[in-house]
Each structure stands twice: as C-alpha cells, then as structure tokens.
Amino acid sequence: MAIIERYRFHFQKDSTDSISDPGQDMEHAIYEKRGQIARVTINMPEKRNPVNMATMLDFMACLRRAREDDEVRVVVVKGAGKDFGAGFDISSPPGDELAPIPPQLKPTVRDFFNVERRRCVKFEDVMYYPKFTIAQVQGRCIGASEALAASCDFTIAAEDAYFGRTAHGQLLWGIDHWPMWPHLSEKVRMNRLELEISGKEAEELGLVNKAVPQDRLDAEVERWAQALCQTPRKAALLGKEWFGSMIDLAGRSSTFRSHYLAHLGLQWVRFEPDEINMYKVRRDKGLRGFFQEREKHALSPLRRSESKERG
Incomplete structure (x- = not known):
C-alpha cells in the first residue's frame, strides 16, 4: 500500500481515483521517472499542448502513477515542444467536457454546472496533490494552461516565456481567485492592460517563483526538485495538507466553487450586436x-x- 494511501486526509475524493493508469505509455502525456523525480509532459505539441479531454485524462493518469509510487517525491509538469500550453482547446469535438458547451446541445443549468465541476475540479486536485509539484514553463502559457501552472506548488519559467489571457488580457481574470495569489500581486495583475506578460516580469510581480534564461531552465528546475526531495516524505505530505487547510481559511476552496459559477455565468452571456x-x-x-x-x-x-x- 502506498504511503499516500495510509496518510490520506483530503476533504474530497481526488479525481485521479476515477482515472485509471493504463500502466503503459500514453498518447497525450509522457511519464518519465529518474530516481525520486517524476516528469509529466503534456504531449500535443502540434496544437501547443492545449487543455482538452485527451491531454487532461492522460495527464491525470500520470499524476496517479506518481502518487502511487512511494519513491517519487516531486512531480515536474511541462509541455512538449516550444510551449507549456495554449489553454482550453476550443477546437475539441462535441462531447469533450473541457471545451465550452455548444449551445446547439441545449444544455440546462444543471448540465452546465456538472460539466464545469468535472472540468475545474482537475485544477483543484493538482493544487491539493499530496506530493510537491513544479510547473516548468517555456513559450506560451495561456488561459487554462496558466491556471494549471498556477495550481502547482512552484512555477519556474523561462524569462522569455509569456503568460496571459487571449482577448481580454488579465482584466477579467482573478476577481474570485485572489486568495491564491501572492501578497499584493492581485492588485498589480488586475490593473494591467497587457494581453501577455513575460516570465521575467511575472517573477518581478511575484506570480512565479523563478525566471531564468531558456538555456538554464532544465538545470534550474532540476535544482529545485533535488532540493525538495530532501524533505521527508511524511513531513511533505502532512505539511502540504496542513498548508492547504490553513489557506482554505482565506477562502481558497470557495474560489473554486465560485469559479464554476463564473464559467456558468459566462456561458449564459447574451452578446450585443457589436460584440x-x-x-x-x-x-x-x-x-x-x-x-x-x-x-x-x-x-x-x-x-x-x-x-x-x-x-
């Protein structure tokens, strides 16, 4: 029995429990393990590693594999190719729950809410994952991919990476997420008009832990991962659970509930003729x-x- 199963205090069932690990190579996520460090690479570079059902199911299966392996202490999350991720894949086929629900399907409010919960809870499970996670960001980190990186414990970025929200920049992002951000960064972020910010600027604003030149990114992530591996397993697990419980008091869990409602509300927007x-x-x-x-x-x-x- 894995250590994680013996010391399990999650307030809700982890979605990785319902996603089976095929025990072999997956098409849309690559699992690599060297010693105590596992690397999970979202593998759809031809579409800039979007967040869709195919990539997320394989990604969560990899997280389950790492969770069940007692030797693994740190999980590094990255994207294949030049980019970390391009956000939600709006080219996904009908029925993919990680894309907006087409209005032609005539969904009810209950349909919307159920889909949004299943979609968004995956980010919550990354945030409450019982082992240390590091997002290794290069190239584009846009939309939902930015949220995925932010859900990891640490984010190390290339200086020339860029984060953002296509169309509306950061203006509409974060009103219901402020407890998750570093002190004062939410004020800086909500007052910005830029559609994207660089990895270097994100470090200056406190939105990522470290930004380094692209050619040093692998080495820097390795340095952080090796340092985290020195933390005793049980101390890391209990410490993460304790920390998560403490910041829940600031409203972090509530932000995820409101996230579902925010998405639902946006799906019901009636557009004006000039929009x-x-x-x-x-x-x-x-x-x-x-x-x-x-x-x-x-x-x-x-x-x-x-x-x-x-x-």
Whole structure:
C-alpha cells in the first residue's frame, strides 16, 4: 500500500481515483521517472499542448502513477515542444467536457454546472496533490494552461516565456481567485492592460517563483526538485495538507466553487450586436475565421498602440 494511501486526509475524493493508469505509455502525456523525480509532459505539441479531454485524462493518469509510487517525491509538469500550453482547446469535438458547451446541445443549468465541476475540479486536485509539484514553463502559457501552472506548488519559467489571457488580457481574470495569489500581486495583475506578460516580469510581480534564461531552465528546475526531495516524505505530505487547510481559511476552496459559477455565468452571456460571439462566428467563418475576428476585437486600441511601439 502506498504511503499516500495510509496518510490520506483530503476533504474530497481526488479525481485521479476515477482515472485509471493504463500502466503503459500514453498518447497525450509522457511519464518519465529518474530516481525520486517524476516528469509529466503534456504531449500535443502540434496544437501547443492545449487543455482538452485527451491531454487532461492522460495527464491525470500520470499524476496517479506518481502518487502511487512511494519513491517519487516531486512531480515536474511541462509541455512538449516550444510551449507549456495554449489553454482550453476550443477546437475539441462535441462531447469533450473541457471545451465550452455548444449551445446547439441545449444544455440546462444543471448540465452546465456538472460539466464545469468535472472540468475545474482537475485544477483543484493538482493544487491539493499530496506530493510537491513544479510547473516548468517555456513559450506560451495561456488561459487554462496558466491556471494549471498556477495550481502547482512552484512555477519556474523561462524569462522569455509569456503568460496571459487571449482577448481580454488579465482584466477579467482573478476577481474570485485572489486568495491564491501572492501578497499584493492581485492588485498589480488586475490593473494591467497587457494581453501577455513575460516570465521575467511575472517573477518581478511575484506570480512565479523563478525566471531564468531558456538555456538554464532544465538545470534550474532540476535544482529545485533535488532540493525538495530532501524533505521527508511524511513531513511533505502532512505539511502540504496542513498548508492547504490553513489557506482554505482565506477562502481558497470557495474560489473554486465560485469559479464554476463564473464559467456558468459566462456561458449564459447574451452578446450585443457589436460584440463577438464565438459560436456564431465559428459557424459562419470557421475556427480560423473566429481567431481573426477575435484579434480585431481583443483590446483593439491597445493592440494598435503596441503595434506602433514595435514598429
């Protein structure tokens, strides 16, 4: 029996319990283990490692494998290729619960809420994972991928990586998530118009633990992982559980409940004639056409000023 099973104090059932580990190589996540360190690589580089049902099921299966292995003390999470992740995959097929629910399916409020809970609880389980986790971020770390990195205990980023929210930048992100952020960083983040910030700037704002040049990223993550491996297993597990319980008092668990409701509310938005509706534009112009239209609408005055500065 794994140590993790003997010392289990989670307030809810971990979603990895219901995701089986095939015990072999997976298509959309790569599991590697060297000594006490496991590395889980989200493996869909042709689409910049999006968050979709395929990648997340394999990713969570890898987390379960690492959880059940008593030798593993630290899990490093990374993306294959040049990017950490491109966020939710809105090109996912109908029925994929990690994409917005198409209105053509005529979902009820209960449908929305159930899907949102199953979708968002995966991030919560990463945050409450009983072993140390490090997000190793290079290239793009956008949208839901940014949330995945933030759910890890530590984030080490390349200086030229960039974090952000396509379309609305950081303006709509974080109102119900402030307890999860470092002291004062939420004020800085909510007052920014930039669509993306670099890894170096994220370090200065306290949003990541460390930013280093790209060619030093692997070595820096290894250094942190080896240091964390020195923590006794039971002390690490109980310490993480204690810490999670303490910051729950600041409302962290409540932020996840409100996250579900926020997503549900956004799904029910009625768009005005001068606003872009993804479903209608995608239906009429295809997904690429939607991206082009979104680019025109996304903080367009800021886009124009940025273009002038770069030009």
